[in-house]
Amino acid sequence: MIQRLANTLSRWSERWIPDPFVIAVLLTFVTMAVVWLVQGVDPITAVGQWGGRLNGDELYPNERGFWSLLTFAMQMCLTLVTGHALASAPAVRRGIAGLVDRVRTPRGAIVATALVAMLTALLNWALGLVAGALMARAMGESARRRGIRVHYPLLGAAGYAGLLIWHGGLSGSAPLKVTTADQLASVLPKGMEVAPIPLSDTLGSGLNLAVNVGLLVLVPLLLVLMSPKPEDAKPAPELTRADDAGAADAARAHVLDRSRLLGVVVAALALGYVVMLVARTGLEQLDLNTVNLFFLGLGILLHGALIRYVEAVTDGARACAGVILQFPFYAGIMGMMALSGLVGEIAHAIGEHASATSFGPLTFLAAGLVNLFVPSGGGQFAIQGPIVIEAARELHVPLGKAVMAFCYGDQWTNMLQPFWALPLLGITQLRAGQLIGYSATLMLLVAPVFIVALLVF
Incomplete structure (x- = not known):
């Protein structure tokens, strides 16, 4: 059943998922329509918010839209090119080859790739993204050379799995943003008093440990179960060096x-x-x-x-072409959602209809939805975080749990949003449509891990 679902979504995504840049453009117009229908923001004002310095009659001195992610875009380009260059070093190629050549079966290849990506992502999300991509590429090349029938797009999804667990790791931007008074002040509006939330209540909590262990066990297993029949497996192509x-x-x-x-x-x-x-x-x-x-x-x-x-x-x-071209468009989407108040509207709606029990799962789902349009954990928390914290206080939900509910939603829909897959796609030379079918299947199947944990803890 899992294999059939994965194969169906994979075939659909390969046929219908367009280039990631086209997705970014379509999301731009969808966001314009939503802020018009929900917030009453007319198209002219929405264009100003998209550009970032105009909001009706207001003129901002700094960029809040289209050009606001230039620094981050340069960082991501460097992540891609330095990771790619590291992978092509002769010593690294020999070392990775020695590691991947120990794997003898398609299942072993998928499990090893997923675990490397996830464990390194718990240390640092960028490290996990590049390590997962390098592992997927090397494993695919090794398997093709040795005649092991492993499905290369599925290896790519395994290499991308680190982005499904990263926000519960040491580089989680939201948990790190709430640990000190100064960091909190940079996120919360003036006049909102909240005591710092220690890492023991977020990353070191029983909730987060349970979720991370559950993902480390379940994700490799699910990826193995998605494997197509050996005769249907697509090997890695000849990759340029x-x-x-x-x-x-x-x-x-x-x-x-x-x-x-x-x-x-x-x-x-x-x-x-x-x-x-x-x-x-x-x-x-x-x-x-x-x-x-x-x-x-x-x-x-x-x-x-x-x-x-x-x-x-x-x-x-x-x-890097995809990163350079797409980051400004997502920055424009962030500008529209922030300046129109749409993110706050979504979070307020969750808070108004949630109870102490349902708050965690509903915040998780809301963060997952917003992440499709604002695929930046830190940027999204700056917009959505204050409202999540305020709603949690009103419902007497532990603030550490509220922060982690946000984190889980943010990382969950990374599996559907190709924005963060751009460096991996560049290194593995896969297309977004080849990857998203499997990662989206993974997203659907692991949702109960997050929801059950948020209900139990």
Whole structure:
């Protein structure tokens, strides 16, 4: 039954799911229609909110819409290209090959890929995203080479599974945002007094531990059950590699371009800073910039010569087109939803109709819905978080539980929203339609884990 459902959704998504950029454009017009119908925002005002600096007669001095995610877009491009370059380093390729070559069965390949993606995502979401993508790519290539009939799109979904668990891990933006008074003040409106919520009430709670253990057990099992018959499995295609294509150019390069000593010095600079920072702040404060710098330093070190690293980054940069093009459109959607008050309206509706028992599941569902339009955990919490916290206080729901209900909804619909899959699609060279059918099936099947946990704890 699970296999039949997954195959049906996969066939449907491959046929009907358009390019992720088309999805972003369609969601833009859907959001315009919704804010008009629900909030009474006329199309002209909605266009101003989409652009970000106009809201009716108001003119904002800073960007709140289309161009508000430029920094984040650059961070994601660096995540993609540094991860891609790291994957193409000869030492990494040999190391991953040694690991994946130990896997002898299609089921083992899927389980190993999912666990690597999920466990690393619990440490850091960006690390999990890149590690899952690299593992899926390497596992697919190894399986094809050895004649193991594993379905490559399903391996891609397994590599994406880290985004289903990340917000309950050490890089969870919402739990980290509520741990100190200063962090809370940056999210809550002026005059709203809330005591800091310790990590023991969120990430370290029995609720979160139960959910994470449940996902780590259930997700690999469900992915295995989705596997098509061996004769229907699509192997990984021949994937392009930067170091093969650039070998001749590297051989003709200037002596400084080929200098391993210069590469080691630059790598030591980057990695030394990362070590110093982590020693001072700990892993729980690991951010995207630090992860990117770690990938950059390690990639340069393993490539040796700087010219080889440049070739690898140049090859990986081709996959940044989707990120560069789509991030501004999602920023515009965020601008419309925030400035029109639509997110607040959704959260208020949940609070008005919820009881202390139903608050958790309803907040989970509301966060999942909003995440389809605002696919940024931190950005979404800045909009929705204050209302969730206020409603939880009115219903006497523990604030830690309310925050985690939001987190679970945010990560849940990542499986349906291709926004975060862009780096993985670039590394694995899969299409969104090949991935979404399986990840959407996974999303539907794990929903009871979140809902039951929120009802029990």
